[in-house]
Structures are given as structure tokens and as C-alpha cells.
Amino acid sequence: MSRYFLPPVNRAMTTLDRSFFQKTVKITAAHVFDPKNVGRVQKECVEDIFKGSRSVKSVVSEVDSNGKRRMLVRLKPDVKHTDLSTVGESTRNLVKGQILELIPHDLHLKYENWGYNEIAEAILPEELVNDCPSSSTRVAHIVQLNLQNKFLPYKHMLGAIILDKNPEVRTVVNKIEAVGTWSEFRTFPMELLAGSPDTQVVVNEWNCEFHFDFAKVYWNSRLANEHQRIVRMFEPGEAVADVMAGVGPFAIPAAKNRVLVWANDFNPDAFESLQKNIMINKVHGVVQPFKLEASEFIRTSVRNLYRLSRSPSAIRNPIKVYSHQYSEGVQEILRRAGKTEEEINPPPVYLRIPPFFSHFVMNNPATAASSLEGFIGAYNGLENQFFDAENLPKREFPLVHLYIFQKAGPMQYTKRHICREISRGLGYKVRPEDLEHLELVKMVGPEKGYYCASFRLPAEVMFADVPPPREEKEDLNVRHWLKWSEYDDIPPQ
Template sequence: MAASADNSAATAAAAGPAGSTLPAELKAQFDEQIKLTAIRIPKQNTSQYMKLLSKHLFNKPRLRNVMEDPSDPDLRLLLLEETLVEADLDSRQIEGAASAKTVAELVQADGLQVTTAHVDVDYSYWPAHVVLRRLLPEGLEVPSSFESVGHIAHLNLRTELLPYKHLIGKVILDKNPRLKSVVNKLASIENEFRVFPMELVAGQEGTETELRQHGARFRLDFRKVYWNSRLEGEHQRLVQLFRPGEAVLDAMAGIGPFAIPAARKGCLVYANDLNPASFEYLCTNIRINRLAGKVLPFNADGRDFMRQAAAGRLDVAGAAAVVPASAEGGKGRRGKQQQQPGQQQQRSQQQPAAAAAAAAPAQSPGAEQGAADAGPQQGPASGSCSGVFHHIVMNLPAAAVEFLDALRGSFCPELWQGQPLPLVHVYTFCKGEQELAGVRQRVEASLGGTLDVEPRQHVVRDVAPGKIMLCITFRLPPSIAFAEANKRQKLEQ
């Protein structure tokens, strides 16, 4: 039964900002007795019937699914799952019984009896949505989901739920023991670093956390960097397109959700992010995943980074020096040998030989299925500069398409001679069918030229009603990549 409007304010006050769990007086409201369908069985055959009916039993943590029969000490009551009533037993299949295929047939064949039983339950039994439905005022929509980031639960509460934010946070912590903190988003992302203001509504202070995706470790401070756990499937999908030995240019890399898995797969990754905090955690994640020399970190403007890479002028010696191999596997929270963003250029000449080796990836077996063959990978343009690359990843959906102008005329003809130009994977948002139909025109307008073939469009996820996130993939045309060189050649003629 939902909390009345009269006591909802008292309920919210009782939940208070202090502590990480609901107070005892609120939990006591959930002490109840529930009625379950049960099967009366001989005591000596309890194990046999529990095995046969295991899929249909009342299987809940800390609660038993067999109890004594109060009418006969030689019998036991086998409790069935909450949703089952006697009429449903004809449709419930069982395996391993010689004389029956359904629960109802087993009951009849063995001369058993269907009855009911009453079980005492408390607050720990009820799932979060049931608890909140009872405690929140009638008519309010119960939060149905949240994002988990390591030990942090991330909420985006509607305005009408804000008076009950501490209550909601504490219920989430109670029902998810591995979580330690609950934060609520206060405003949308409106800055170049893709971070948003948040407040702690329950649990421990501190937003630095660690999580795993596809076998890789990621450390981050959720308050300082961008992270979206809902993109885990997209990270995996895109990395699957990369081949071992290919080089990947990750222009808006964040803390490395594409870069780290790609390097673990055998790619060389040039990873860049403008946010100093993201750069710091990118370096940390390179170190704790033992990928020094396989992910080369940069802290630069995305346009400048792509232009320098296209021209073969990335300072890979300086990038390799930021996370030297000797720093891998350190136990410190940041790693004492890791440098701050402003120190990257100071050590750019310290390890030229190591950097040159790191920047020369193996021969590529080709681009992903359906794309043109990628051909062999060329090594660095010089002992301390970058070489060619097979993929460009631009994961900044709000603005990445606008950054495509950095690719026009930026490619060095001598460096790229005889080499396939990279596949570009650019993320964007679209609202409505009209914007979706105009994606190619937006891409071409930013590139300042026409694509040779229709770009591939992959719908990543629904962001909001009528708004989707897309990944647009296309091969960069020579007419765009070498636009300035072509212009100069025409003028000379």
C-alpha cells in the first residue's frame, strides 16, 4: 500500500541525509506474512522433491523454501514461487520424474497434496521498487533504473522526486550491497570536458572508483571525467571491428573505454583527451592494464591532435615517456611515476628509441569485414613521430561531427602514399527522422567535400524520447584528405 500524502513528508524526514540505510521504524513497516502455494510431501523424500521442483521453488536469500507441516511432524511443506497458484501447475514443466512431465502430474502420480503456507518476511525480502512504491506518495513515478559506476549509483531524478532523494538513495544502497554511494545529477552536460554537477544523496563521500569492462580495469573519478556504463556494448562492438596490428587514432578518448580494449586486442592506439583529469586517468589505466607503449596518451585539442596525426607529426616519444614501461603494475592510486598533463612535452626526447618501437605496429591483416582492405601498416615518419593509422574514433556525440573539418587537407601525401586512408567512426545525436535523413549532409558539410560511398549508420541507443545516439562510419576520401595538396598542385599547373 502506498504511503499517504499526509505521512510522506514525515517519511522523507525520517530517511534524512544522515546514514546509509533506512531507519528501523521505516523498515518495520515491511514486516508481513505472505501466503504461498505449497506441496505437502513426506519428510524422508524432501531432498528428492526439492531437486525435481528446484526451478519452481520459493528461492530467496536468507529464506527457507521448505518448512515443517504444523499438522503432521512426518510431513514437510515445499514452498513454491510467489507467483504460482494451483491452477498454474499444469503448465510448469519438470525433468527427471519418470511418471510426470508437469508439476500437476507429479502431484497426482505421487499422491501429494497442494495446500497453502504462510511465511514471515521483513524489509530484506522486498525489492527496491516495491519498497519505494509504498514509501513514496501516491502518483509519483518510482525510479525504475540507475547507472552503476563501480561502487557508485548514478541517478537522474525528476524534480518531483527531489524531496525524497535521500530516501531513494538509502533504499538503493540497502538493496544493492556492493554499492557504497548514490549521487544525483543536478544539471545536463554543458562543458567541453563532458562532466556534470552532482550531489551525494546517500552513502560514502568520494567519487573515485574502479570497475571492469571486458577484462580491463578502469579507474576514474566520476565527478571529474566522463563515463557512461550504458555504452559498454558499443565499446565492445567497435573494438571488434579493429584487427590486431592496426593503429587506431582515438581523438576524444576519455579515460580509455575504446583505447584500452583495442590495445589489449593487439592494436597500437594514439589516445587523446583535452580534459586534464581524463588524461590523468587514461595514463593510470594504461599503467594498471600493463599497456605502456601500446596506448600512447596525449592531452591536446581534438582538432590539433588529428591534424598532427594526419601529417605524421605526433610526438610519440613524448607520449611514450608519460607512462614508461617501468611504471606498469604499480600499487599507488595514481602511480608515482605518472606525469601530469603539463609535463608531457618536457620529456619528449627522453625515450626516442622505445617510442619509435612502440609506434611501429605490426603488418595489418586488413580492415573489418565489408570495408576495403587496409593493407600493410607504415612505420613512423621519423624516429619519434607517428605513422599512418587505420581508424579514427571520435566519441563526442554533441560536437564530434563539427571536428571533421580538421581532416580536410591535413594528410601528408608522402606519408600516406600507397596506404589506405582511415575509416572514420564519428558519434552524433539525432532528433527525429528529418535529422536522421540529413546525417550524411551534416558530415559532408563539416568535411567540406563529398563522400565516395554512403556512410554506415549504427544506432547505439535511445538517449531520450525522440533522440538517438548514432555511430557514422565511412572511409575518408582522398579528395578531402589531400585537399590542400590537390589545390597546390592545380595552382602549380
Template structure:
């Protein structure tokens, strides 16, 4: 077959289109067909289904009115990129078809008009957007919202891109483009609606829980679903979870569902609002779930510290064999909060009264070649001492950009660290700073 046939199922004449004109995607092609009887259809389709013409909103098997042979009442459309004549069909396939009296006399060519409705969104983008440039390769689907992070060279096409996705993605009602990287304490970002309704209230199901939130005011990344699941698999009923930067609760809510005791915190008042709503809607028991709207430093120095002291003084208890897990999913700056655990408790006489295992799961961004080594170094530098002997796992969560990864370091926070008398605690009588960092960070 000639190489020119490779373009038969791609729109032509639309390169550079910025305002969507659906009529211009119409394309007339000649498609090979196989005319068969309905009685033999099921057997024949099994033989040659790999050659079917597969397009959106198109049925490769259709009814046929053949005035020359009324028994041939079905036709099968083949992909013209694979077949242009009878001999393009491999010998073994033709031999199998011969058993059902199907041969070259059943082969024909029909004129066919493809329209905008027949092309997938990625095919449209390849035909419209600049050649030899990165196109829309990925996006996030959050409830009814499609979330894009378009490169600069695609911004002039954003209205077309948004409308195409609105047309093509099932259950999509809103398409937004992030206008710049996250650059505030609450990790939300400015966005531009490029198609559909200005409706940011979404409902997402993850790990058997429903989460509702305003996507324009809180942080949610569907690419972290599997990571949430990994941590939840480590938690057992009776365990205790301190979620320092909990967002709307993707760790905290499912953990409470597993009958873990949960202390969930987020500085963003919008996240705090939706966290509590999600706890209520998922029927989380109030006696095992507490929520806080604090800076991470304050949460560690007050809530976590108070719990450890209460356990030591027998004012609170933890089940025998249960573990305490601390999740710190704020990868741009979470490691900077590790220092608040060292020397947190000055009452060293209580040290021997605490015997529960504490595991910290801290997230960070790494840039370079050896991401495992870089992640360990970040943890050690920010913790203020070498925790390498206590590291349980260094896990690559996801790729963020070329040479940049999101990593998770899980390590044991021993009581020797918490009751470290050699460490000068940064706790003061002054209220903790409400805004820990306002540097620009990537999602």
C-alpha cells in the same frame, strides 16, 4: 482466486514515505505450506518449484517440527498469490504429488511476517512512490557507486530512494543523483550524494581491462560497454587507433592490449590523468601507446596530420594490410570536428604515397523518426560534402530518451578527402580554441 490476493506480497501503508522507516514494512500474511518428509523432499520440490514463495532473504523450504507426525520434518512455502487452497494446485501437479503420498492432508496454512528485508527495491519503490507516475526504473552501477538521474517529481523522495538502494544493491557504498544535465566541455556533471560515503574513486572492469577514475570528474557510461566491444572487434593487431575524445580509455586501453598502435586524446586533464594511470596499471607497452591532452581540433590538425605526413615521407610506417581507425565518441558535438579532416594536408604531391585505409567511427545524437537518415545528414552537413558512398555502417547504439537516440556512423575517410584541394582548410597559425563547445548536452 480473487484479485485482492495480488497485493499480498507488497508492503502496505507506506505510500508517500520520505524518510525510510523499515519497521513500517512489516506485514503479516497467511502462507500456504506443504508438509513433507526429508526423504522425499528432492522429488517433491522438482514437481512444485514454480509455486514456491520467492522473497528476498527467505528460504521457501524450511525445517518443520510436526508433533502429530514426526516424519513430516520439512515444509515448503507456496506463493499465496498463486495458491490459497489445495485445489488451486493444478490437477497434473496434484497427481504427481500423489505418487509420493502427498495429498490435501499435507497442505496447511501458516502465519508469516514479512519484513523490509524480504522486499526487493523495486517492490518497495512501487509501494512508496507516487502512483501513476514514473518511478526509479533504471540506474547505472559504476564500481561501488549507484548513479541516478531522478525526475523532478521524485526529488523529495531521494533520501529514501538512496537508502533503499544502499541497503539492497550488493557492493553499493555510494548513491548519487545527477543534479543537472552535462553542461561543460569535460562532460562531467554535478552530483549529490543521497546515501552512503562521499567516495568517487571507482574501479571498473570492462573488456578484460581495469579502469580506475574519479567518477565526479570524468565521464563514464556503463551502457556503452557493448559498443566499446563492437569497435574493438573490428580492430586487428597492427592496426592504428586515433581516439579523439578518449576519456579514461575504454577504447584506447583494450585496443593497445590487442597490440594496436594507439594515439589517445582527451581535453579533460582529469581524464588524461586517469588514462595514463590506466595504461600503466594494465601494463600497456609504451612504444605503442601515446596520450595527449588537447582539444579535438588540435589533435586532428597536429597529431593525426603529423602521423599521415610521416607515413608518406617514410618516417613512420604502418603494417601491410593494417587499417587506421578514428573513434569520435562525443555524441553531442563530435560531428562538428569532421570538417578538420577535409583538406588537412596541402602537400598534394604526397597523395600517391599514402595507401592505407582509414575508417572514422563518429557518434551523434539524433532526434526524430528516421534516425539513420538524420545521422547521415549530420555527418554530411558537418563534413562539408556527401560521404554517403563511403558509409560502411549506421548503427543505433542506445536509446537516450523518447525519440532521441545515440547513433554511430562508420565511413571511409579516403585520401581524396584528406588531400582535398577544393577545400579551404580552417587551420591557421593561431592556437586552436581549447574549448570547442559549452552548450548543454544530455548524457
């Protein structure tokens, strides 16, 4: 914003005083004699016109000193009403043609005319202005900040400004501690800065509706594209195990794509929301919810799915999946467009339960690698389902999508570190070339990345007879099941 239009400054303010923010700026306006010519003036004098904003318009109507209403087009602050040399040729020609005249104009600005950044920078100490906190996370009606300590004395004023400048926001909170340090469920304590204490939200993502309490479960709206990227890998008719499902951002969109999903979360609040979202999105029967510790869920779900797929009841009664149901109004529009009744209300599709999961999604970057132990021996005794009599593969091994934090650096360096963590979890050496894909989902710090590593389960892990012995090492909080001589040249994280 031009310096002419910045709000007044009060760096001693401790409680937000909205009435303080008032200012009158003397500028020049073009008085258009005939309102019908306003459009012409806007078009021909574009280089001289004040570039208005949502709250400060370029064209205004006002009553003059004689009580007559007139149309004004506000001009840039460097235009002088007494000096035609300060405007362009087009404006000069319109003045000479008596289409308009240049007159002095008082532009009155108040709190409502300035945005969050302008107000915040006017109240913060000068040494903090350049670092004015402007990034935040938006979840439905909640804005969540992550304020540095130096901004905490001004937190309530900043929260109030955000609330004022975003009509759709009703709650502003500040994250007090880092994600995962306070709870094993990746929730975090927060304080209310402004607005209502209501943290119950409804989020729409990829034609799915999610209901949950933002204070009790983990949700990140910036992961919408990542959710869709993974879901697009699933084929209709496949079975997917969502090991740390949360409120269902992977599971429910997948189910709507006719994928059978077993979704698990150990957080009782997330599990409750998951159950609710399954019903709201009408994917019950396609998504089965569980509340187990992650590695236990992996071990039990593999066997249970296989047994279920072979049961006479499941064979006789495949899962009925209905397509999206249009509202009556939309149905009528489609009929008028020539769509058939079968296109408007297609018959249900019947899914048979696959014997094995094609994908495992493990989206808890803090604990997913250690939960890989659940795969050790999980398929023991089922070798004949994956190999024929000549010991040749007859079906693909499951693909695991594991989320993990790792120091960002050269990709080969990062791959080796991630493979080390995967290997510790599986008790089996996984090499960089074993990764089918490694995606940097986002940066969560200056040097810390949030990655998704996709790899096939090794046969040596799946069909292992007995999990290898493990030795806990508390200072690293990892499980050492192998000797790591090949990784000795990698500096510790």
C-alpha cells in the same frame, strides 16, 4: 508479486522507516513427516508450491509447539489446509499416503523480504506509483539516477532503498543537469543520495581495468559492446588515433590487440586517468597519451606520426609488445594440460610504426563534428604517399568513426542530417552514399539517437591547400563553410 505478499503502504512517509515494513500472511504449508521425502514433495507437488524468492524460501525448517523440529514446504496462498480440493491430485495422493499433512502456516515478512520496486511503490504517492523510477546507471560501486522533478521530494528514501537492496553498491547519486550542459568535458553535477561520497571507481571491461573518478570524467557502462565493435575493426599492426579518448575504453583494448594507438583527451582529469590506465594495463609504449584540443591533435598527430615512422631511431627500434602474462598458478595448470613454454609465455611481438593512421575515433557526440576541421589540409604535401605516379590510389584513406546526436527517424532522413553536420565540419560535401556504415548506438531520449557514422576522409579535404573561410553563427552553434542550397528542403533540427 501476488497482492497477498505486497508490503504495507505508507504514502505519508518522509524518512525511510524500515521497521514499518512488517507483515504476516496466513498460508498453508505441507508438513513432510520424513525430511528425506522433501525432494519428492518438491518434484510431485510443483503446481501447488509457493514460488519462493531469494529472501522468501519455499522450504523451511521450524520448531513446532512441542519443541520438535519439522520440515515444511510452503504452498500457494489459494491452497486451503482444510480443503483438499484446492490442491492437485499429486498432493492429495501424498496426503492420503501419509507422506505429508496440510497445516496452517504464518509467513512473516519484513523489510528485507521485499525488493526495491515493492518498497518504493509503497511509499510514493499513488499518482506516481506507475512511473516509479527503476532505471539507473551502474558504474562499479556507484548507482547513478536521473530523477524527474516529481520524484525529488523522495530522492533520499529512494537512494537508501537502492543501497539496502544492492549489497555491492556503496554510493547512490542523482544527476542534477544533463550531460554536457555543465562542462565541455561531458561531465555533470551530481548529488549524493545515500552511502559514501567516494566516486573513485575501478571498472573491468573486455579484460581491461579502468581507474577513474566518476564525478570528473565521462563514462557509460552501456557502451561496452560499442567499444568492442569498433576495436574489432582494427587490425594488429595498424595505427589508430583516438581523438576524444576519455579514460581509454577504445585505446587500451585496441593496444592489447597489438594496435598502435595515439590517445588524446583535453580533459585534464580524463588525461590523468588515461595515463594511469595505460600503466595498469601494461600497454605503455603501445598507447601514447596526449592532452590537446581535438582539431589540433588531428592536425599535429598526422604529421608527427609520419615523421616518426621515417626516423632512423623508430626504424631501428620497433615497439616491443608482450602477450598476456598468465599468473604462476594458471601457468602451472597450462603446463599440466600439455601446453609448451612458448604457448604459455610467447615471445614478444615487434611493431613497426605505420606512417599513417588507419582509423580516427571521435567519441564526443556534442563536439566531434565541429572538430572535423582538423582534417582540412592535414595531409597536404603527402599526396605521393597515397597516389602513385599515374595518380592511382596505393593505400586506403583513413576511416573516421564519428559519434553524433541526431533526431531519430527514417534512416535516409537521419543519414542526410548527419551528412550535413559532417559536411559543415569538413567544409566539403559528404553524401549519404559516402557513409560506409551508420550505427544507432542507443536512444538517449524519446526521439534523440546516439549514432556512429563511419566514412573515409575525402581527398579534397585531406590535401586541401587552405581551409576555406568560416563564418560563425551563434544561434546554431555550427560553422557554415558552404552554401547549403541542396539541404534547403531539410527542416532545421
